[in-house]
Amino acid sequence: MTIDKNSPIPVYYQLKEDIKNKINIGVWKVGQCIDSERELSENYGVSRMTVRQALGELVQEGILVREKGKGTFVCEPKVKQRDIMSFSEIVKKSGRESETSILEFERIHTPESMQELLPFDEVYKINRLRIVEGEVIANEIIHIPCDYCGYMDMELLKGSFYELLKTFGYVIDHSEAALQAIIMDDSYKKLFNVNEAVPLIKSYSKNLTSDGKLLFIEESIYRSDKYVLEVNIYRREGKIR
Structure with missing residues (x-):
């Protein structure tokens, strides 16, 4: 997905929704580590802060979980x-x-x-x-x-x-x-x-x-x-x- 930086939809939200979509279609499965912040930043052409905000909301929603020193993983749905x-x-x-x-x-x-x-x-x-x-x-x-x-x-x-x-x-x-x-x-x-x-x-x-x-x-x-x-x-x- 290409992030549309001219869209009225915030960039972090576009990124967040695309990550959710990738999880829904099975690109990243339950228990799997998703791309790192650096990889997401480079792949989507956005700042690390934007990536961090998108991931933070997904963690709050129980879709992802962070494990210190290991990465960010897809949670089992609740x-x-x-x-x-x-x-x-x-x-x-x-x-x-x-x-x-x-x-x-x-x-x-x-x-x-x-x-x-x-x-x-x-x-x-x-x-x-x-x-x-x-x-x-x-x-x-x-x-x-x-x-x-x-x-x-x-x-x-x-x-x-x-x-x-x-x-x-x-x-x-x-x-x-x-x-x-x-x-x-x-x-x-x-x-x-x-x-x-x-x-x-x-x-x-x-x-x-x-x-x-x-x-x-x-x-x-x-x-x-x-x-x-x-x-x-x-x-x-x-x-x-």
Whole structure:
């Protein structure tokens, strides 16, 4: 690609997009070292500072990783969540295939710790593993009042839970979540089917409809080396009176 220095599109951005394109078409594969800053500078006819800016943004986006003394390498793609989306939808948008393994699906008395939030006698407990291209990425445990649900079975729960809720007339408007890092122990190694410890992040979320109705509580654990949750934080300006 020739960089158009007369274009209104910044030079570093043109370079960044071409590097991304080369990765997408397989010129540089996952785990492979891309050209050095010097080589990129000479090949594209741009300054080293421009190259550094393009690579810096690609590192921030999780597309590349720098290894001191070795070079810059292509990262394995991560599942990224930015907005309220089902896991199935997120993975599909990334161009990959997902599958779900149901560990538990049962009707239980509402756990005491949830009774204030979910004041119902019984809830469904749904425990699922979310798998992407053969690797367990997440473990999700959902509690939803039985009164809110129509017919469900294990086969239906292998798909998008958000889409299933739509058949009951519910759409999730927003989620209130708390996140924390956790240490992988032997039980998690078994759950995620790994031999070595990998970083994990735990999410506890309350999922609500547009009218503020708490629909279900979800406790999820994700492999944070495979999954990225991007959070946008806004300051709400108070009304001037």
